[in-house]
Amino acid sequence: MLDRIEFLIMEAFVSLRRNTWMTFSAVTTSAMALFLLGGLGIAYLSIMRFAGNLPSRLEMRVMMQLDMPRDQVAAIGEKIKEMPEVANVRFISKEQAWKKMREAYPDATAGLDNVMPDAFGVTVKDIGQIELVRSKIEQIPGQDGVEYMREEYQVIDQAVRFIRLAGAVLGGMMLLTSGVLIYNAIRLAFVARRREIKIMELVGASRSTIWLPLLVEGVVQGSLGGVIAASVLWAAFDMVQAMASSLAFLGEHPAGYPVVMAFSVLVSVGAVYGLICSAIAVRAPRKER
Amino acid sequence: MDGPAPYVRLDRVEVKYSDVVAGLRGVSLEIQKGEMVFLCGQTGSGKSTLLKCLTREVRQTKGKVNIGGRDISQLPSKDVPLLRREMGIVPQDFGLLPGKTVWENVGYALRAVGKTRREVRKAVPEILDRVNILHRADALPHELSGGEQQRVAIGRALINNPPLLLADEPTGNLDQVHSLEIIDLLSELNLRGATVLVATHDMAIVAKAGKRVIQMEFGRIAGDTADA
Numbered sequence: 001m002l003d004r005i006e007f008l009i010m011e012a013f014v015s016l017r018r019n020t021w022m023t024f025s026a027v028t029t030s031a032m033a034l035f036l037l038g039g040l041g042i043a044y045l046s047i048m049r050f051a052g053n054l055p056s057r058l059e060m061r062v063m064m065q066l067d068m069p070r071d072q073v074a075a076i077g078e079k080i081k082e083m084p085e086v087a088n089v090r091f092i093s094k095e096q097a098w099k100k101m102r103e104a105y106p107d108a109t110a111g112l113d114n115v116m117p118d119a120f121g122v123t124v125k126d127i128g129q130i131e132l133v134r135s136k137i138e139q140i141p142g143q144d145g146v147e148y149m150r151e152e153y154q155v156i157d158q159a160v161r162f163i164r165l166a167g168a169v170l171g172g173m174m175l176l177t178s179g180v181l182i183y184n185a186i187r188l189a190f191v192a193r194r195r196e197i198k199i200m201e202l203v204g205a206s207r208s209t210i211w212l213p214l215l216v217e218g219v220v221q222g223s224l225g226g227v228i229a230a231s232v233l234w235a236a237f238d239m240v241q242a243m244a245s246s247l248a249f250l251g252e253h254p255a256g257y258p259v260v261m262a263f264s265v266l267v268s269v270g271a272v273y274g275l276i277c278s279a280i281a282v283r284a285p286r287k288e289r
Numbered sequence: 290m291d292g293p294a295p296y297v298r299l300d301r302v303e304v305k306y307s308d309v310v311a312g313l314r315g316v317s318l319e320i321q322k323g324e325m326v327f328l329c330g331q332t333g334s335g336k337s338t339l340l341k342c343l344t345r346e347v348r349q350t351k352g353k354v355n356i357g358g359r360d361i362s363q364l365p366s367k368d369v370p371l372l373r374r375e376m377g378i379v380p381q382d383f384g385l386l387p388g389k390t391v392w393e394n395v396g397y398a399l400r401a402v403g404k405t406r407r408e409v410r411k412a413v414p415e416i417l418d419r420v421n422i423l424h425r426a427d428a429l430p431h432e433l434s435g436g437e438q439q440r441v442a443i444g445r446a447l448i449n450n451p452p453l454l455l456a457d458e459p460t461g462n463l464d465q466v467h468s469l470e471i472i473d474l475l476s477e478l479n480l481r482g483a484t485v486l487v488a489t490h491d492m493a494i495v496a497k498a499g500k501r502v503i504q505m506e507f508g509r510i511a512g513d514t515a516d517a
Contacts, residue, residue, distance in 0.1 A: 202384065203373065204372070204375075205402055
C-alpha cells in the first residue's frame with residue numbers, strides 16, 4: 001500500500017516539476033485569492049468583534065411620557081425585557097436624569113424644575129437588530145420616543161456591508177482566476193504527461209492510477225497557495241496591528257493573528273479548491289476519448 | 290459447429306467515425322487461440338480500427354466483438370483497464386519514455402499496473418531477457434536502434450503475461466533486417482502460446498512469415514488465407 005502511495009505521489013511531483021512555470025502561476029494566483037479572502041475575512045471578523053462590543057456603548061434611551069405613574073413605567077420596562085433581541089434594560093429615573101443634567105449644565109438648569117421624564121437604557125444582543133428593537137419599542141403605548149447613536153450604528157453597518165461585498169466580488173474573482181489557472185495547469189500536465197498516460201492506458205493501469213497524481217497535483221497547488229496566503233497575511237496583520245496600536249480612537253488593543261485558524265482554514269480551502277479544479281480538468285479529457 | 294470456440298470473434302462489426310467516414314463496414318472474422326494472424330492493407334483500410342475495437346479504444350457502432358467468449362462491447366468503461374491487462378499492445382510509435390532507461394520503461398509500466406518495487410526488480414530482467422534486450426537495460430531510448438526500441442515496446446506489452454498480443458505496424462519504422470527480427474520475436478511468442486494479431490502493410494515480411502493473412506480494403510475483409 002505504501003509502495004503504491006509513493007508511486008502516485010512521485011508521479012504528481014514529477015509533473016509539478018515538469019510544469020514549473022504553470023505550477024508557479026497557479027500557486028501564486030491561488031495564494032493571492034486566498035490572501036484576499038483571508039484578509040477580508042479577518043477584517044470582517046475584527047469589525048464584527050468591534051461591533052459586538054458596541055451595543056453597550058450604543059445604549060438606546062427609551063423615554064416615557066412625562067408624569068407617567070411608576071407602575072405603568074415598570075410595566076413598559078417588563079415588556080421591553082421580554083423582547084428576545086434585548087440584552088439588558090436599565091431603569092433611569094427622572095430624578096437621576098435631572099441630577100446628571102444639572103451636573104452637566106449647571107447654568108442652563110439653574111432655577112428650573114425637573115423637566116426630565118423617566119426612561120430606560122436598553123442594549124441589544126446584536127447590533128444588526130437595533131432598528132428592529134427600536135421599531136418594536138415605538139409601538140408600545142406610553143413611550144415617548146427612542147434615542148440612540150444612529151449615525152455610529154450606520155457607519156458600522158456600512159463598513160460590514162462593504163467588507164462583505166468586497167470579499168464576495170474581489171475574492172470571488174480571484175478565486176475564479178486561480179481556479180482557471182489550476183485547471184489549465186492540470187490540463188497542461190495532461191499534455192506534458194501524455195506519453196505516460198498513453199502507456200498507462202495501454203498496459204491497463206486503473207483510472208485511479210492515471211488520475212490520482214493529477215488530483216494530488218491540484219491539491220498540492222491549492223495547499224501551497226494556502227500556506228503562502230496565511231504567511232503573507234500574518235506579516236500584513238502584524239504591520240497593520242503595529243500601526244493600529246498607535247491610534248487611540250480604536251480603543252482596546254485588537255486581538256492577535258489567529259495563526260492556527262488562518263493556516264488550517266486557508267490551507268484546507270486551498271486544498272479542497274485545488275482538488276475540485278483538478279477533478280474538473282481530469283474529467284474534461286475523459287469526455288473527449 | 291465443429292472445433293473449439295474462436296478466441297477472437299468479430300460479428301458484422303461496423304465503426305462509423307461520422308456520417309460519411311467509416312472505419313469498419315461489417316467485418317466478421319474468427320481467430321483461434323494460439324493463432325498468429327497478419328492484418329494487411331493500405332493506410333485507411335481499417336487495420337488499426339479493428340485492433341482498436343479489440344482494445345476498446347474505439348467502440349463499434351454495430352455488431353459484436355468477443356474475446357475469450359466475452360462480449361467486450363458490453364464491458365463497462367471501468368473494466369476496460371482489466372481487459373487491457375489480458376492483452377499486450379504494441380503501438381506503432383514504440384511509445385517509450387525518452388527520459389527513462391530500457392529497465393525503467395518496463396519498470397514504469399509494471400508500477401502503473403500496481404506491482405511493488407520488489408516485484409518490479411524480479412520481473413524486469415525476465416521480461417527483457419524474453420525479448421533479448423537485457424544487455425541494453427541501462428540504455429536510453431535514443432541510444433537504441435529502431436529494432437531494439439521495438440523490442441522494448443514488445444517487452445512492455447508482455448508485463449501482464451497476456452494471452453493475446455496486438456501489434457500495430459510493429460515494423461513500420463524499421464528496415465528490412467530489423468523488421469524480420471521483430472517478426473521472428475512475435476513468432477516466437479506465438480510459439481510459446483500467445484495469440485498474435487499484427488497489423489501491417491509490409492507484404493514482404495508477411496510473405497516470409499507464412500502465417501494466416503487477412504487482407505483489408507476500405508473497412509472490409511477483401512481476403513483471408515484461412516478461407517483458401
